[in-house]
Amino acid sequence: MELLTIYLDETMMTIHINANMSPVIKERVAGDAAHSFPPTGGLGLNSGLGDVHNLAYKLAAVLRGLGGDSLLDSYEFDRRNVAMVNSQQSVKNGKQIFGLLKAFGTTDSNMEVARRNLYRNIEDRHAMKDINQGIENQREHFDNLGLHIGYIYGDHRIPENASIYRPVCIRGGRLPHAWIRLYSQEETALPPIDSSYVAELSPEEVEMKRYSTLDLCTFDAFTLIADQGTALHWKQALKEMCECLPAGMSYKLKIRLAIRGSDFDLQPGKNGEDWVQLTKLYDGNAILVRPDQHILECFKFPAGYSELLRVLREHLGWDTVVPDWHKVDSVL
């Protein structure tokens, strides 16, 4: 008789399937199947999309023999805390929007009564105090960029305010955005942004906002971003790293080098100046970005091929997919 044991582990993002004596199969779960939020509180779809953005490149890497089990395990490590934070905010939003509806008087199940309450309350000075407070309480519900793109993988602190988004250039954070112009003719993963529908923007501003630093990253590659002054150093480090890779691995691993000053440059203005200060590429540093646009590591000059190799090896879980790693260890 076939005995099948299926259980969702405590992370709620992995299903363990154990059939008879066969090895346990782990299935990753994303979206509402892993975490359901109150629909009135929002963030459900955003969280689900964030899950698959995180998971897709990891699955692709494992299927291509480029990544090991620990890469898939990092999915839960990354996403579980984001799901927890978002679910708490969603519950809070759900409660607060109900409070606002109560202040309007529109929670009565009889539509006519609800409508009369609404018309009366918006004319009532005392009721308007509660309504205004209720509207103010919606700020984090509708203005929550901090939750959408501010999370840092590996940092499990709960954000003090969902509306505050501070770009950071650290491991686990999303590569900070800045508007750029591209010098290389290589195609970006997505077509250029067309913001011509924004009436407030002049034609020059529309032209400046066509590409973001995030466009430097493609969905199937890691990206190393550095400055022109140290371009040769980082090019050499990548070359030496590829020479160290076990046979067969170097053609599976795709790393793009994006050099500020020759492949792209920042558009003039504060946004670009902030990016320059944040990334400090001018000190010779380099940023290694994952295919999901999150930073894998910020390297300080003069780090080289062995640091690159160590970080990629650890992240991609090469020790389980490359049996002859000891040969590589001897050259490090």
Ligand SMILES: Cc1cc2nc3c(=O)[nH]c(=O)nc-3n(C[C@H](O)[C@H](O)[C@H](O)COP(=O)(O)OP(=O)(O)OC[C@H]3O[C@@H](n4cnc5c(N)ncnc54)[C@H](O)[C@@H]3O)c2cc1C
């Ligand atoms: C009223 C409402 C308002 C919302 N507002 C927001 C919002 O403002 N912002 C936000 O971020 N989120 C919002 N959400 C939440 C958002 O819609 C969900 O989080 C999101 O759709 C989940 O996507 P999913 O792909 O994980 O699951 P689903 O969209 O549920 O997709 C699962 C799919 O699997 C199919 N399926 C199920 N069982 C099987 C089976 N056995 N075999 C084959 N197929 C199967 C289903 O038919 C479905 O098509 C709202 C939800 C509701 C209900």
